[in-house]
Amino acid sequence: MHGIGRQIMMLGLGLLWLSAVVAEEKGALLYGQHCAVCHGDHGEGGVGIPLTLPSFQSSVDDRYLRETIKLGRPGRVMPAFDMLDELQIQAIVDYLRSWHESPRPKFSYVPINGDKAHGKTLYATHCAACHGENGEGGKGTGVTLSRKRDLPIIPPALNNSGFLASSSDAMIRATLEKGRAGTPMVSFREQGLSDSDLDDLVTYIRSFEAGIEPVQRLEEMDSALVYESPYSLEETIANVERAAQGMNFRLIRKQPLEEGFFPETEVNQRQVIVYFCNFEFLYEALKLDPRVGLFLPCRVTVVEDEAGVKVYAVNPKRLSVLFNNNALDEACDKMTKMYQDILEEATL
Amino acid sequence: MRRWLFALLMLVNSVTYASDLLMVRSSQPFAETMLALQNAMSSMGYTVSRVQHVDQGLTAFGYETDLYRVVFFGKPDEMRTLSRTHPELIPYLPLKVAIFAEEIETLVVASDPIIFGNLYPDDDLQKTFARWSRDLRFIFEQVRRTE
Numbered sequence: 001m002h003g004i005g006r007q008i009m010m011l012g013l014g015l016l017w018l019s020a021v022v023a024e025e026k027g028a029l030l031y032g033q034h035c036a037v038c039h040g041d042h043g044e045g046g047v048g049i050p051l052t053l054p055s056f057q058s059s060v061d062d063r064y065l066r067e068t069i070k071l072g073r074p075g076r077v078m079p080a081f082d083m084l085d086e087l088q089i090q091a092i093v094d095y096l097r098s099w100h101e102s103p104r105p106k107f108s109y110v111p112i113n114g115d116k117a118h119g120k121t122l123y124a125t126h127c128a129a130c131h132g133e134n135g136e137g138g139k140g141t142g143v144t145l146s147r148k149r150d151l152p153i154i155p156p157a158l159n160n161s162g163f164l165a166s167s168s169d170a171m172i173r174a175t176l177e178k179g180r181a182g183t184p185m186v187s188f189r190e191q192g193l194s195d196s197d198l199d200d201l202v203t204y205i206r207s208f209e210a211g212i213e214p215v216q217r218l219e220e221m222d223s224a225l226v227y228e229s230p231y232s233l234e235e236t237i238a239n240v241e242r243a244a245q246g247m248n249f250r251l252i253r254k255q256p257l258e259e260g261f262f263p264e265t266e267v268n269q270r271q272v273i274v275y276f277c278n279f280e281f282l283y284e285a286l287k288l289d290p291r292v293g294l295f296l297p298c299r300v301t302v303v304e305d306e307a308g309v310k311v312y313a314v315n316p317k318r319l320s321v322l323f324n325n326n327a328l329d330e331a332c333d334k335m336t337k338m339y340q341d342i343l344e345e346a347t348l
Numbered sequence: 349m350r351r352w353l354f355a356l357l358m359l360v361n362s363v364t365y366a367s368d369l370l371m372v373r374s375s376q377p378f379a380e381t382m383l384a385l386q387n388a389m390s391s392m393g394y395t396v397s398r399v400q401h402v403d404q405g406l407t408a409f410g411y412e413t414d415l416y417r418v419v420f421f422g423k424p425d426e427m428r429t430l431s432r433t434h435p436e437l438i439p440y441l442p443l444k445v446a447i448f449a450e451e452i453e454t455l456v457v458a459s460d461p462i463i464f465g466n467l468y469p470d471d472d473l474q475k476t477f478a479r480w481s482r483d484l485r486f487i488f489e490q491v492r493r494t495e
Contacts, residue, residue, distance in 0.1 A: 037373040037455065046450055223467035224439045257431060257441065260397025261424035271431060271438070282402070291369065291457045293418055293446035296402050301438050314439040318467070322368045322459055
């Protein structure tokens with residue numbers, strides 16, 4: 001009996017070890033699948049913030065990490081991973097925590113009630129330069145393409161619904177108090193702010209919740225811009241080229257839609273893509289979001305069939321929702337307007 | 349033992365992504381990742397119709413990379429058929445993937461074709477979009493695993 005008991009105990013310990021190993025590997029796997037592409041294979045950052053930063057790890061609690069994964073940051077690139085269940089999310093959090101041996105911080109969830117008006121004054125003086133006048137955060141998506149690696153983090157949007165729902169008042173206060181070493185976020189205790197000042201600032205930041213606007217619904221919008229042309233295929237193509245050049249686009253190339261798929265003699269010559277680019281606009285868009293290349297280069301397709309000649313373009317405004325990046329919305333609106341102008345001019 | 353467990357987990361987990369964008373990071377440099385991407389596309393029966401440079405002069409404008417391309421691809425007969433039966437899809441054909449260097453690594457991005465289901469709700473297109481989505485996820489997984 002004694003031997004059987006020992007065997008059962010050994011089996012139990014073995015299963016415990018096995019489940020711990022599986023959990024860790026599961027977290028690593030999930031991280032690799034969902035997070036590494038933006039935050040780096042080892043959390044060093046990239047499009048997303050560096051998660052290994054000790055001052056980050058020591059200033060956020062597990063709930064903040066879990067809620068951030070679950071809710072994302074609407075309009076700030078980080079998507080909501082709402083398809084993951086609680087166990088999967090916790091596995092990712094445990095994996096992130098395995099990078100540091102320091103204890104996991106815990107924060108109170110009791111609201112802080114300070115003087116909002118005074119907090120607003122302090123915010124304008126101490127925070128707005130980095131986090132934006134209304135808490136909208138810094139511009140850009142992260143340390144990639146247009147940004148140097150020695151800039152570790154973009155000031156987060158404090159008025160973001162995902163951030164506010166993930167953060168407790170005490171957590172925000174602790175960050176204000178201690179700052180985050182290795183980022184531009186300094187300790188406001190060391191800047192001379194008192195306990196009540198910090199409370200007032202937290203209260204003002206929390207008040208951003210009242211101003212959050214619902215996400216714009218774009219489902220009803222057309223996915224493509226389609227115009228009928230009264231001209232022949234050749235005339236319409238020439239009109240598109242002229243209209244694009246007139247709007248400071250440089251023509252890149254003109255090719256049949258089927259080019260590259262069939263031998264030249266078998267290609268349908270009545271479906272023609274006109275590619276063009278405004279490089280200044282391109283560079284500005286890439287600064288906002290390097291993934292915007294999916295829209296590039298700009299193109300209009302001219303098609304002739306039994307029904308006549310039509311011109312087609314994507315509707316960037318409709319597609320902007322893919323990127324979850326408010327900063328890109330304006331550029332997408334502008335692109336839609338430019339496409340509309342070109343198509344109208346070409347078919348007028 | 350741990351490697352075995354990891355391999356097992358890889359088998360039982362399908363690749364999923366948040367949002368409507370598919371993104372994958374390759375630890376390989378740009379040229380190797382581009383090769384892996386095109387090989388994976390070919391292995392799934394797709395033809396790469398063209399590779400477009402998007403990066404002319406990027407570094408001159410202060411960017412940290414000059415390696416940025418858009419890869420156009422599709423299945424020839426399918427492209428031809430769809431452009432005739434569903435011309436409203438034409439602005440989105442051929443399919444495309446953006447690939448760009450981030451220091452010594454490479455990022456690959458595409459919109460998930462499943463979103464076309466929202467844009468074009470015709471029932472007969474849904475299977476095509478779902479297959480494209482599955483294929484693209486498989487292609488991205490191949491790219492991610494490239495060593």
